[in-house]
Amino acid sequence: MLSPSPPRAALGDRALFSSLAFDAYLNHAGISPPSRAVVAAVAETLEDYAARGFAAWPTHNERRARLRERLAAMIGAASANDVGFTTNTTSGVMDIALCFPWKSGDAVVLFEGEFPANVTPWQRAAETFGLELRFVSLEGFHRSHEEGLAALDVALADGRARLVAVSAVQFQTGLRMPIAAIAKRAHQAGAQCFVDAVQACGAVPVDVREGPVDYLACGSHKWLMGTEGAGFLYVHPSRIAQLVPRVAGWLSHEEPVRFLLEGAGHLRYDRPVRAQTNFIEGGNVPTPSFAALDASLALIEQLSVPTIFEHVQRYLDALEPALIDRGFRSVRSAFSEGRSGSLCVLAPEGVAIEPLHRAIVRERVACAMPDGHLRFSPHWPNSVDEVPAVLAAIDRAMGRA
Ligand SMILES: Cc1ncc(COP(=O)(O)O)c(C=O)c1O
Known part of the structure; x- marks a missing residue:
């Protein structure tokens, strides 16, 4: 039957995403990986139908x-x-x-x-x-x-x-x-x-x-x-x-x-x-x-949307200047009311976006490439502590691409 209470969520803690095959998952604006809680809810629902039709x-x-x-x-x-x-x-x-x-x-x-x-x-x-x-x-x-x-x-x-x-x-x-x-x-x-x-x-x-x-x-x-x-x-x-x-x-x-x-x-x-x-x-x-x-x-309710928003902004605040230092051009809004969960950047002059994106994903950093922008979209399980590893992966990808 259905679980009586959901597991606990904590900002920056990906314990509920134990099957995730990426070191940093930054494509929640594309498709989110389901948490263990979600996987369990789907399985329990189907089991219930399997038992009771x-x-x-x-x-x-x-x-x-x-x-x-x-x-x-x-x-x-x-x-x-x-x-x-x-x-x-x-x-x-x-x-x-x-x-x-x-x-x-x-x-x-x-x-x-x-x-x-x-x-x-x-x-x-x-x-x-x-x-x-x-x-x-x-x-x-x-x-x-x-x-x-x-x-x-x-x-x-x-x-x-x-x-x-x-x-x-x-x-x-x-x-x-x-x-x-x-x-x-x-x-x-x-x-x-x-x-x-x-x-x-x-x-x-x-x-x-x-x-x-x-x-x-x-x-x-x-x-x-x-x-x-x-x-x-x-x-x-x-x-x-x-x-x-x-x-x-x-x-x-x-x-x-x-x-x-x-x-x-x-x-x-x-x-x-x-x-x-x-x-x-x-x-x-x-x-x-x-x-x-x-x-x-x-x-999400345990954490609250405004708290998640602030958490994601802290992550993007750490990532954005480091990408600009590497020659990327950020299109993130200059004013806070224009900001969201996604940081979108254009590749440095002379760098083709498609091979770069492929190389970053191969470095186990999931991100997206909507119409020529590189999009990084973290969520509550992403920890700002992973940003240095993300940047190191991007540096390696830039070297390859
Ligand atoms: C702004 C926006 N609307 C709609 C969609 C797609 O919506 P759905 O597949 O849920 O219909 C996307 C991305 O997939 C999107 O970015």
Whole structure:
């Protein structure tokens, strides 16, 4: 059965990651390795289904109800009813792209350089509903929020924009976006604000009350340190009634399982679709992935997201100047509100990024290479004490590459 209490997490202690095959794992912005607690939760869930089959479902459904409350608390949502489960960030973006009450000629404002998960569904919606996509440059946001927001204002000026979609943290540069200010500007122009929070939740504080944010989608395999296959979507309660439930499935209705549990006469197709965010849960969800998220969130809660954020900043504060000394160019924000869990740098003049990245990974330092940047993304188990070893590995890699 399920473990009564989770193991303890400690900043800088990777004891719960005993199978990790890297000396330093700095790719939490890509995919987090699951902790022993996560592995155990997945195994226990499957064992429970192996033993009990259908009878295990209520146990895990109840566990997910608690998880929904904890996710709501993490992002500052007023109620667990404002949170629906998805299978990844993209499916949350698609839910809103399909269900938004579009009118032909509406405009959607996006940002240049966004991860495609926060572009493709809007492109599909543009084609399906006759929308115009407008891209705003991120350049100004790198210099100051005021400059970036001024560029956004231009895109909102004619009043035709209905939605602004933005990542809370940019995947390529680690730039943290002023989502509350973006939401406010959107509202002033008669638009709404959608946030892709997968590069933030778990390591960067996020609060949907500020703005307020209208929609937020997130997956769990990055900074939430779960596995692939589980995500969530937040919808502000004032926005639910206007959504068109184009993604509804059999579990989206009121009392959807009565016909399976209460005898004859309950099979109906006219039950209303639930007027809360979980209408997006049209069918069964990947239970082991949600058990994974539950277990990893328990560890993150023990430490708290603001504490993790500070811990990660201390790590990056040690790494960044040493990389600059070696000729790398850091694109980390100069101001603290623009910083996230990722430190992204460009390779020194004349050094090709791809062989360098390969050489660093071969030195047992996991990092990523999003569109030509080297990205280092530590999390709570990384200790700042490992930074000298990371730098030594990079020096060896530079020698080889
Ligand atoms: C900003 C951003 N959004 C979305 C994704 C992908 O989301 P998912 O695979 O959870 O749909 C990524 C990275 O994989 C990302 O960096």
